[in-house]
Amino acid sequence: MPTTSIDTVSRRLAWQLPLALMGAAVLTQPLRALAASSANxxxxxxxxxxxxxxxxxxxxxxxxxxxxxxxxxxxxxxxxxxxxxxxxxxxxxxxxxxxxxxxxxxxxxxxxxxxxxxxxxxxxxxxxxxxxxxxxxxxxxxxxxxxxxxxxxxxxxxxxxxxxxxxxx
Structure with a gap:
């Protein structure tokens, strides 16, 4: 029966967190551009x-x-x-x-x-x-x-x- 150690979970999260943050940045970029655009x-x-x-x-x-x-x-x-x-x-x-x-x-x-x-x-x-x-x-x-x-x-x-x-x- 496989066991998952805390280290394995931590490594997986450490790898996934930057990807999640990059995804959030990519999704919010058009909103920033739209806000800047509408101000102009x-x-x-x-x-x-x-x-x-x-x-x-x-x-x-x-x-x-x-x-x-x-x-x-x-x-x-x-x-x-x-x-x-x-x-x-x-x-x-x-x-x-x-x-x-x-x-x-x-x-x-x-x-x-x-x-x-x-x-x-x-x-x-x-x-x-x-x-x-x-x-x-x-x-x-x-x-x-x-x-x-x-x-x-x-x-x-x-x-x-x-x-x-x-x-x-």
């Missing part, structure tokens, strides 16, 4: 003929975002649907996770928003400041602020960008 997904509503919206989308893609665009005749109803006051309006509105993004917000501020997860409605760059992503004019940039828009409709400066002038040599 942004939906953008824009008018079909707006060149600066096209350039902002290109800026996002260049910075690793997966962008789904939706051409609409008017972005105001989209802003209203997401609860963003018209005073923050620009030429395009986006949705990044649970946040609303309005206007020419730099990709680095979107990454910061995702990293910090503030309690807010989203980010906005009202108007169309020259030199913001999608509104580039050489090395010239108007000063502008990226605003953190709070749920109560108020806002505060999230990041300021100073003006910059082209220097001719």
């Amino acid at each position: 997904q942004i939906a953008v509503w824009k008018t079909p003929s707006c060149g600066c919206c096209h350039e902002w989308v290109a800026h996002l893609r260049k910075n690793g975002f997966e962008v789904a665009t939706h051409d609409v005749e008017d972005t105001a109803p989209i802003r209203q649907k997401f609860g963003l006051n018209a005073k923050f309006g620009s030429c395009h509105t986006a949705r990044l996770g649970n946040y609303v993004v309005e206007g020419h917000v730099p990709a680095q501020e979107l990454r910061r928003l995702l990293r910090e997860q503030p309690k807010a409605l989203g980010l906005a760059v009202p108007g169309m400041p020259m030199g913001s992503p999608g509104m580039e004019m050489g090395n010239t940039r108007d000063a502008y602020d990226v605003l953190l828009v709070l749920a109560d409709g108020s806002s505060r400066v999230y990041q300021s960008y100073p003006s910059q002038s082209s220097v001719k040599s």
Whole structure:
């Protein structure tokens, strides 16, 4: 009658445990990739003929975002649907996770928003400041602020960008 010693069981478990752990890692890898991927997904509503919206989308893609665009005749109803006051309006509105993004917000501020997860409605760059992503004019940039828009409709400066002038040599 064969007997199984504790040493035999221990050796068998020692060999099977790494395989089980590798299997678990392989199974969870797609979940990690999906979570990372969904954090990079942004939906953008824009008018079909707006060149600066096209350039902002290109800026996002260049910075690793997966962008789904939706051409609409008017972005105001989209802003209203997401609860963003018209005073923050620009030429395009986006949705990044649970946040609303309005206007020419730099990709680095979107990454910061995702990293910090503030309690807010989203980010906005009202108007169309020259030199913001999608509104580039050489090395010239108007000063502008990226605003953190709070749920109560108020806002505060999230990041300021100073003006910059082209220097001719």
